[in-house]
Amino acid sequence: MLIKRLLRFAVTNVVLFTLAFSLTIIPSTFAKKPQTNLLNGLHTQNTKPSTTTPQQLVSQGEALYQSGRFTEAVNVLQQAVRIYQLEGDRLAQAAALTNLSLVYQQLGSWKEADATIDNSLNLLGWDEINQKLNVSHPKSELLEILAQTLNIQGELQLGQGQTDASIKTSQQAEQIWKKLGDNAGVTRSQINQAQALRVAGFYRRSLNILNEVSQQLISQPDSVVKITALRSLGNVLQQLGELESSQQILQQSLEIAQRLQLSPEISLTEFSLGNTARVLDNTKDAIAHYENAALTASNPLAKVQAQINQLSLLIENEQIGQAKTIIPKIQSQLATVPTTQAGIYARINFARTISKIGEPRNIAQILADSVQQAKTIGDERSQSYSLGSLAEVYEQNNQWQEAQDLTQQALLIAEKIDVSDIAYRWQWLLGRLLKAQGNTEGAIAAYDTAVATLQSLRTDLVTVNREVQFNFRDSVEPIYRQSVELLLQQKGRGKPDLNKVRQRIEALQLAELDNFFREACLSNQFVVLDKVVDRDHPNTAIFYPIILDNQLEVILKLPNQPLIHKTSVVNHQQVEQAIAQMRDTIVQPEANKKFQAVSQQLYDWLIKPVADELKKSGVSTLVFIPDGSLRNIPMSALYDGALYLVQKYAIAISPGLQLFTPKPLAQSRLNALAGGLSQPPKNEEFAPLPNVKVELKLIQQSGVSTTILLNENFKSTTLRKTINAQPFKVVHLATHGQFSSKAKDTFILAADKRIYVNELDSLLKSREQKRTQPVELLVLSACETAQGDNRAALGLAGVALRAGARSTLASLWQIGDDSTALFISQFYHQLITGKTTAEALREAQLKLLSSSQYIRPLYWAPYVLVGNWL
Template sequence: MLMTKTTKIFGANSVKVQRQKQPGRSSPSLQNAPSRWEKIRLAQFLRLPLYFLIALLCILGSPVLAKVPGSSNSSSQLPINSLMSLTLAVDPASLLQQGKVLYNGGNFAKAVEVLQQAVQAYKQQGKTLRLAATLSNLSLAYQQLGAWSQAQQAITESLNMLKGQDGNQNLQIFAQSLDIQGRLQLTMGKAEAALATWQQTEKIYKEVDNKSGVLRSLINQAQAWRTQGFYPRSVKTLDQVSQTLKSQPDSIEKTVSLRSFGDALLVLGDLEKSRQALEQSLKIARNLQSSADIGASLFSLGNNARKQQDKAKAIAYYQQTVEISPSPLTKVQAQLNHLGLLIEDQQWAEIQTLLPLIESQLDQLPLSRASIYAQVNFAQSIEKVNSAELQASNKNYLPQLPTPIRLRSRQANSPLPTPHSPLPTPHSQLPTPHSPLPTPHSALLLASAIQQSQSLGDKRAEAYALKSLGGLYEKTGQWSEAQDLTRKGLALAQSSNAPEISYILEWQLGRLLSAQKDISGAIAAYDGAVETLQSLRKDLVVNKDIVNQDVQFNFRDSVEPIYRQSVELLLKSQEGKPDEKILEKVRQRIEALQLAELDDFFREACLQGQRIALDQVVDQDNPTAAILYPIILPDQLQVIVKIPKQPLQNYTTQISHTEVEKLLVELRKNLVNPTATKAVQTQAHQVYNWLLKPIESQLQKSGVDTLVFVLDGALRNLPMAALYDGKQYLVEKYAIALSVGLQLLDPKPLVQQQLKALTAGLTQPPPGFSNFAPLLAIKSEFEGISKAGVSTTSLIDKDFKKKNLESEISAASFNIVHLATHGQFSSRLEDTFILDFDGEINVKDFDTLFRSQGKTIVELLVLSACQTATGDSRATLGLAGAAVRAGARSTIASLWQIDDESTAMFVSAFYRELKTGKISKAEAVHRAQLQLLKHPNYKAPSFWSAYVLIGNWL
């Protein structure tokens, strides 16, 4: 979530400039548009995650304007409406000061105008140093407007003037200008160049003993490292910041830095460290009796609590923020976050109480980008309440927006549709319980936001508002108006280099074209959205909005539907005739979705490096394996099949997503119950009919003996081995493996390798984990591995610690790591872990645990006593994440915890088969499962079907 902090404005004495209400500003001439609604601060709860990611990346808050020597903060501040009459005769320091006020108020276009005048004044006066600093500030303002060439020109001119300048003050200005250049480089996708620039600024700040500058440079470097995918290096850099802060005395600067540090850790998912830093920031702010910083730290702690899904604590922090903070901006942010939580829980009475309180604060905010975003977001929140109420009352009616009037748009003077009178005014339409504000009211706010953004010259804000107003027209089925607005917004977003807005507009355009039966046009729009998302992949992972559990549901709301709707359109375009090119595109798109989902889980790009296509493996290396790609769509279940040396084919079952989900959930519950075999067979037979019955005869004719599934959605929670054809389970006919994508990492078999295993396990759970039962058969499990002829090194109980495990793996060349310990897979990164003697080892640490210098060193990882989190419909995301994070070519894990003795039996059988060196890993798992199936005590699917093989099945 966008964190609001004290923004430093550098003048001669580095004093803070308060934002002031700007006199003389008239409202845009929109009928019935009340000025109160033009001044709304950013609503934090809105689900536009990627924009907020970009905002979050500026960890220290708004970019810091460069300090100009000799400028005076005591200069008179001219009213906004008199700026256009300024001449060069005015003191440039006054112009500079006015530019800073405008910049900090979000009025970037006016800031550019004033700073340009200051530049001309300093040029006439021949004051090189002040000119250079002003040019760097001008570049920063241009960056906010997306005017990249002008921004580059200004910062280049500034740096050229400063090169070769000596003196402490000159170096400080040079470093500040370099910092602004680094921001431009990162925004333009030049992360390596930005990193080098910020490393240079760090060196200069150290030379001039500017500690805050050093901290800012380090945090910026962490951002650059993360953008390049170097997550561990980013965290290491932030840890360096943490150590530096500890040695500093208490000060306002320290509390701000700690808060920024805590916010950065929140983005990266280290919740506990984030909380500690924020609490320390709050403590210092209280000691210094700085109410502004107390409020800001409380606000950030609220965001941290929200990230941890502790809504009660988050609301308490937001309420304290409103009570304590002197800043109307911070108050509104806290109230809007509070409102967002209430909307999530549909607390209508509380929403009714909070809305007028928020309204009373909105008038304090001047016109700026922030107020425009707030106006848009507030309109969308009204629609969320309205939509929820309609669903609750089973109403399908949405009001038709009134006939549009003509407002001038920036693009070729084309008209902009907006609703006209008669429309309700905001004051007369505050909701009562079960009476949300109507759609036309939202449209009025959005139309006003569009005009305001035009008056500011802010293309990003205008694109954002156009997107939202187009979405309203889409909701009411007014396609041509919606399409016109969407295309205008897309043109603005693309010209402003705002992909985080562009992809949503491309998606919206695709939906609109699809609704009008323009399938080819819709496919092209969806292709554009997917391509934009791919370009944002690394940014997508650090998400986005508040970066909390909302991240993953946000992924499901704002990213996943794009891929699925695109797939649906592609399949529809076949017109009943299978098209192999389209089918290939479909499965590649589903793979891209699954990879993006994993990236989102870890908040970094995970699957990198050389990989081999699965089709190549089955066509050349393993011609007895077939690959199945089930895809769950809203009204159908689609299956694409690759049989060796045959073209792709597909078949469809017309069934709703809801029906599929319901059956899969029930089957998953029955599978863990040894007494529910009959129910399992009935339900598993239905799933078999969906996935395999149409292709079973071809599989038999082709001599296929191994099935590789690339599963989708809730299917990932099920072991495919348990599917039932009416007479036999699938495991009785095929070896089975899972893949997280269409490619394998260096797929080499384990045959003819000397098997050397590191075994580690806990017979008793560590203190504080009493909900996990003892694993008393671990010793017999390990003995079975040794008896199978596998060379083993064991760490049991007190010897099984993370540091010992890492040390053993690094020191010896084990090709197998077998962990007999409790673990849990979850859709939440924080809740996916295994246990060692000291407590948890989180899945995010697997990359350093099982790899050496970035290279995979484990062929097979076995997790024999793990389970998926209860009640988590996407828990196997954590299982896939564990497999990917470990870097092992293959992973074997259990979807639920199984009987201790049957586990030992399965493990012994698996290693005996594997040790022969004549069969694949998938076949070794297959045979071990069959041994349990044939055992009188373990023939129920709950015992043998829980084990799954992920990755390389060879």
Template sequence: MTALLCVLGSPVLAKLPASPAAPTSLQQEGKVLYDNGRYAETVQVLQQEALQYRSQGDNLRLAATLSNLCLAYQQLGAWNDAKQAIAQSLNILGYPQQQIRGQAHPKLKVLAQSLDILGRLQLVTGQPQEALVTWQDAQKVYSNIDDKNGVVRSRINQAEALRTQGFYRRAEKTLEDVSKILQSQPDSLEKTVGLRSLGDVLQVVGKLKDSQDALQQSLEIAQRLKSPAQIGASLFSLGNNATTQQQTQQAIEFYQKTVQVSPSPLTKVQAQLNQLTLLIENQQLAQAQTLIPLIQPQLDTLPLTRSAIYARINFAHSLGKLTLSGVEALGGQTLTPSSSTQLLTTAVQQARDLGDKQSEAYALGSLGGLYEKAGQWSEAQNLTQQALLLAQASHAPEIAYRWQWQLGRLLKAKGDIKKAIAAYDSAVDTLQSLRSDLAAVTQDVQFSFRDSVEPVYRQSVELLLKEQQTQPNNKNLEKARQQIEALQLAELDNFFRQACLLGQKVLLDKVVDRDNPTAAILYPIILEGELQVIVKIPKQPLQHYTTKISQAEVEKIVGELRQNLVQPYAIKAFKTQSQQVYNWLIKPIEFQLQKSGVNTLVFIPDGALRNIPLSALYDGKQYLVEKYAIALSIGLQLQNPKPLARGRLNALTAGLTQPPLGYSQFSPLPAIKTELNLIAQAGISTTSLLDQQFTKQAWISKVNATRFNILHLATHGQFSSRADQTFILAANGPINVTDFDNMLRTRDEKKPEGVQLLVLSACQTAAGDNRAALGLAGAAFKAGARSTVASLWQIDDESTAQFVGAFYTQLKNANMSKAQALRLAQLQLLKHPNYSSPSFWSAYVLIGNWL
């Protein structure tokens, strides 16, 4: 639902050089066809135009026409033809042989626009670095001819190329510079489009508030210019922004206003389709019902374009979801699978008429999905294989992975497990190649991480483990472990809206067999009908065991356990549920663990299991922490585990006893002064910021100026499954997790001493948020901390002070791992008469490097 209006959206045709003569009928016809999305016909007209200019020896107009031909070929997915056309154009223009400054102004104008088009071609065919260089050249040309709008467009495109390569800070810096340029310009159509493009890109990189501000400015300028088309486009983008922020009612209102204002039939129907999707997702089925008869007639009147075809396909998807809900259309007409089938069959034919292979791939695969739901496996497989071939040929991995996944499901349904595993492997490989692009998939393709990405990994693991039961093979277990770690990474990418962790892979056997022979690694994996656990015990091959229990039941028990855990009076109910989870995860392997000499358990927890402290699992007599040190990890491929360098422990500490104005939901923390004093008393060299000293600006200054390998923050904070709602509090307001990450990474670039340990002693995961712990783990890893100790919920600050003092005292012992230091500090609280309840001592978790 994201509408990118920069280069990834709808680039415009290069303008032909000015001529005393009126534009030819071919020029006019080509522009009209292109603007209406009739790309195959555009190609035919441009080919005639190119022949005309070639015969006349008019090389400048020929170059512009060839560039436009490249653009039309791109829209059709004809990549080789597109490359040939742009190569001919740039050769005529003398690029890159001739110096840019030495050319005449009309030639430079055509060159700049041709470079825009080349950059787009390079980006969509997987050459982001080449695209960046091309757009940098385009910017130089636009600067030379004093085309400020062209400069802005090139900078926005460069930011997209940087983002695609993972250079997020450079991309954001570029966008900030663009924003400053736009602010100084007078109102114009170019300014409103530029700000909207900026807002759309900022949304993709996860800067939702900045995105909203830019889009609001774009809307206000469009309103002052009294341009209904631009007002509608900006309202639509604001609707998409509100959707991303999960502000459903606001998003719906923006979409409704878009329909009222926009003169564009396509924009109107896209807004209604997005509104329909939101209503269905939020179970507002009566309101969804009223939209259906409004959308269908509009689809039938849209000109034949890719966007119109995608709109038809998305409408079919929505109807399919409503059919499953048993909703009827107005007038008593029942929605049946045939309603969606008819829409998709039409979409396939329209795509063929248009010569658009990518649209055809999307429509055919979607039609295959309908046959899959009907249990018609052979027809579904035939359509899916056709769609997959077209998607791969059209360089559309964000569509191709869906049909690889669909093919895997179909092969599984037909009982061909080996081929199904191969299809799932291909889907996972394609997803891995996308990584950062998942946040910015084609705007017209309905996309939801939880519905469209997460199940690919889980179903792949389920197949591998099913195969393992009938034909044991250690390679299947190793691959299943890798897939579940890949899912953890994909979830983090989705959380931060960028491929945030590109760490080196570390061989599991090397980690535990040679370097850490006292640690066992456990991968609990929640699947639809069972809970699987893969275990690595030192010097032993991987093994796994299964509990037959539904995902819903696991989530119900774990959720109730978490609720009871924070209530000291509910200890009996908690112990019963905790023992259930112990029986799933530990009991089948407890004897082997005892025999192996293992003293540390490292969990890579999945789903709801992330939100409970596994140290509090109960075997009927003891808690797990009484037998083992416990650590959590997102995946061992992220960072090579190394011990804390104990020679000199330097801590930068910051604490806030009173929350700032406007945050009265957070209570005072008077014991924080004691907590920070106890760190110093434990023999740790400290630099401290307390209360009003602890402002965001002062903290940044200390982070950059101080030598430290431990960062200890004793302040309220909240971790959510959304990055924009994950923060810690300073005296002058919140520090968002993305700012937090930028500050520490900037420091790491300047100072060789990284953050070995991050301690967050008064934070909490958002109540009722099943993926909140993901924000906690992601913040820690993305900030570059090798290890993080944090609380899953806020607890009594007196007990926190005692815990912190004990933890740092143990940490000074050079022979003590961080996991063991945490365990001993927890045991000290457990033995305290006032703090023996798990609600006090089990809140603390160690994430990352446990050594």
């Protein structure tokens, strides 16, 4: 069992641990010595033989293991090991030791598990066999036990975070199974490799293995291995965000398990189906699957975990009445849950779940019991988590000193055993407690440590489980924002460290993008635009607006001047409400006065405090690094009561990351690949874009050398082929698309398919294998942000980064074909005349604004420039 990895999920969120439970790839089975013909074990539990043989002890140990009675299983297996040792039966002794190691894993006794598995491998002569594996002298029975032992060692290594070692061990096991001609063993080892690759974040490699395994199993009869392979594939697909495929594959796994009437497998697969339905926001189906998982569970722990998932989902959806009916059922079963790592975490997760609606004394008692249970089995990881969770209960009751004592105990253990994924939570908690007690300097130090730990955990945070995406705003983002708030309160030397504040908020933006892509794929370097502005482009100012709980902060960088800091005292709910109102009213043709009022309010908070400094500096371009939902509104449409911001300045957006060295878009020999769809595919519910053909022709007429892919010629395959044909500086795509805060919902539409954001790097960057120059400018002229998603513009930043273009020009909402054609014509005309990209955008917007037909921001404001503005 992959205990440590499962617990890593628990660290992030109550939901995560229970979600992760279903991700165990192969249910661990006891190693068998072939000639002993051991019983299944389930038949021996109620039969007491007159003379207990070591074989019967192993069978009893297996039965105890399957029922979750791990401590008893240890005692029984230790007896079997001693008897085999006295009898001199090294093979049987090795098999019993391997099984004992498996039980130790369940108890969280990692040292004992490691020592026991090593002892087994020594008895089997693994070192010698490993050197001569191609030699035929080892007996097949020895090799079979050895392969089983390596399977379990691979799980043990993975459980301790040793992914590379786990992959290697599983590959060695696969080699032995192949030598034995055991296809089922080969399949098990391949699935274990896929699991290790998934945990390491190599989802695609994991998916490739599982796809291959599943293809091999299609023609094979129904079996546990087939059920498990399909379930594993479904879980990886869920991780990759391919949710419909995940659901389909998991349903196949469930149907086989039902035909074979295997309740444990039915339970695990129902659980996985519940997880996928949950990510799909299908609450009703998710609850039904969790209920089925609990009904068919083979042991109390699996049942309780399914019920906890159901409980957390009900609470999340504010179905408190129904949630309260489940709580007594879980409480009544907690006593039957074994005292193991997984059992302790089930109790902790239950306590954390009911803390939102429950009785604090009961929660504290459950957590205090968990601390003692963790001490009993010697599991320091779960002890740290129990102590920290208990500290949070004291925090809620304003018992600061008690909470701090418990937090420091939890943190000391976490740092001692080097579990950063737990440590950052207690560092954050310590910062909150110190702040509450007025120790600002101590709180800042604690937050600094928490942020540093988070940054060291980038890969782990984004590979634990896709569900972390909805939890990011609860367990990661607040650390950065609270830290910034503290830094701005710091009075040391008269002023806060504004550069550190900028770096901290940019680190948050980096973490958001990592979370969006589900991989730590971006260079962990803060953007240093100061040098660009001071040295090369002294006509540019950089805005860093930051939304905090009770204030809106603005840090302004003017050329060759110290950073300027202004504060507007307004709470984040008011800011968010104003942003939402501006976004809503800007697209309503008859709501111009309402729009101007709320736009002016945002102008007063963001721009007015520094308006005089901007005017004196003589800058002509403003580059915004917007925070949070500020990405969803066009800064060009901020209104001062008489003029829009675009009437004063050219405006661009930066995602805060220096991915390419800024340089002007070359004015000579400007060439473009222009693709578009005037008629979307029949299976897509998008309106026609009749003026796309006109739009693409206008690019040609502006003087840009243009290659056109229109309608049926605008396929993903054709686009990939054409973009590699020559080094296009501009890629212009006039087609429907959507930006979302989720990568799975961010795409552009081609004639043959949706091209999702995660495919853009392989599509548009594929030419980099042949050519060294990236795309200078990517234009997306008919896209829009997803409705009801207040962070949808994060998808625009994602597209800009994934495409690898120096600049991306896109629309935040869809507008009429006529105005788009006029805008595009003017934009390219200005580029040809030598304007910077930001200036060309401004001139095109002013062209529309000067027309009585298109004067409203509805028509000219949606266009935003992300990245290089030169």
